[in-house]
Amino acid sequence: xxxxxxxxxxxxxxxxxxxxxxxxxxxxxxxxxxxxxxxxxxxxxxxxxxxxxxxxxxxxxxxxxxxxxxxxxxxxxxxxxxxxxxxxxxxxxxxxxxxxxxxxxxxxxxxxxxxxxxxxxxxxxxxxxxxxxxxxxxxxxxxxxxxxxxxxxxxxxxxxxxxxxxxxxxxxxxxxxxxxxxxxxxxxxxxxxxxxxxxxxxxxxxxxxxxxxxxxxxxxxxxxxxxxxxxxxxxxxxxxxxxxxxxxxxxxxxxxxxxxxxxxxxxxxxxxxxxxxxxxxxxxxxxxxxxxxxxxxxxxxxxxxxxxxxxx
Numbered sequence: 474x475x476x477x478x479x480x481x482x483x484x485x486x487x488x489x490x491x492x493x494x495x496x497x498x499x500x501x502x503x504x505x506x507x508x509x510x511x512x513x514x515x516x517x518x519x520x521x522x523x524x525x526x527x528x529x530x531x532x533x534x535x536x537x538x539x540x541x542x543x544x545x546x547x548x549x550x551x552x553x554x555x556x557x558x559x560x561x562x563x564x565x566x567x568x569x570x571x572x573x574x575x576x577x578x579x580x581x582x583x584x585x586x587x588x589x590x591x592x593x594x595x596x597x598x599x600x601x602x603x604x605x606x607x608x609x610x611x612x613x614x615x616x617x618x619x620x621x622x623x624x625x626x627x628x629x630x631x632x633x634x635x636x637x638x639x640x641x642x643x644x645x646x647x648x649x650x651x652x653x654x655x656x657x658x659x660x661x662x663x664x665x666x667x668x669x670x671x672x673x674x675x676x677x678x679x680x681x682x683x684x685x686x687x688x689x690x691x692x693x694x695x696x697x698x699x700x701x702x703x704x705x706x707x708x709x710x711x712x713x714x715x716x717x718x719x720x721x722x723x724x725x726x727x728x729x730x731x732x733x734x735x736x737x738x739x740x741x742x743x744x745x746x747x748x749x750x751x752x753x754x755x756x757x758x759x760x761x762x763x764x765x766x767x768x769x770x771x772x773x774x775x776x777x778x779x780x781x782x783x784x785x
Contacts, residue, residue: 508674538635546639552605556643559601560651564658566594571659574667587667588677589749591659592652592684599691599716602644606695607708609640614703627782633700637693637773644692648685656681678750679758690765691716691739693773700776716740737764742760 546552569592598684615618626632656677660669670677694715698708716739723735736740736756745761756764 533628533631535631535635538626538631539639542635542639542641546609546643550611554584554600555605556647559598559605559728560647562579562601563594563598563648563651564655566597567591567655568594568658569663570594572640572662572664574664587660587663587670587751588656590663590681590747591656592680592747593725594655595652595684595688598648598651599688600712602648602688603691603695603698603712603716604705604709606640606692607699607702607712608705610636610696610699611703611708613704614699615705630777632776633696633773633780637696640696641689641693645685645689648688649681651728652681666771679748683743683758686762687739687743687765690743690769693769694739695777697769701779702771737767739765742768 560728567590571587571590574587610619613622622632623629652718655671656672660671663669664752672678672681695708695712698711699705702708702711720735720738720740723731723738725731726734730753735754736745741755742761742764745756746765748758753759
């Protein structure tokens, strides 16, 4: 029989108690898992990419777009060659026309104006400048580069403005230099029967700047046609029609229609801006500038509408 004394001397077994959470040692695997999940949550946070994309889009400024367009233009050899060819054509044909002035083989329409003879080569240069403007944009559509460009710069109107600014400004600078060289070369090659002009002669500065301004306008119009038509062949056809065929077709119309319509053609408006010729068939210099700006607004404005409504 077990007595109370025996129970008193028997050791008491420990009671099975549940360990307290505060005293349990942490499991290294649980700690690692917790850390990994937390890090994964930070990476897959949907707000983080949006914020970074927003910061990137805000960094695509107009100034950077202009710098990018200038870099693209000068690093493509064909662009540089084409623009240099337009300047060479203006100088070369101007010198040729001046040397043949007054002869049976010279250009009869310009044979009586020494200033027109020197700048006559821009008749061909304007075609080259306009088609190059078309190709700058249409080529990017045909290769798919324009999609990458719009992906990097989602504001399409800002891209349009950058392209027209770079190309128009570049053409103006090159055309001014070409016009000055063509003028000096042409005056040096004029026959003795013609009175040579100088840069300080009346009307010369207006003619040189007006020629360069018209070349820049034609270049911007070419860029606008590139965005509108997205095809180099179609754009080139539109350029030739507007600058070469339209004046001939308008001349076939009755005088009541051809006279007012002919005044607003780009080529005739350019002649008014240059101030080389003055007759009733031409606008004044001021209205000639307004007409050229209207052409730019119509074509580039149409390109802007097309960009906002059509996919790249």
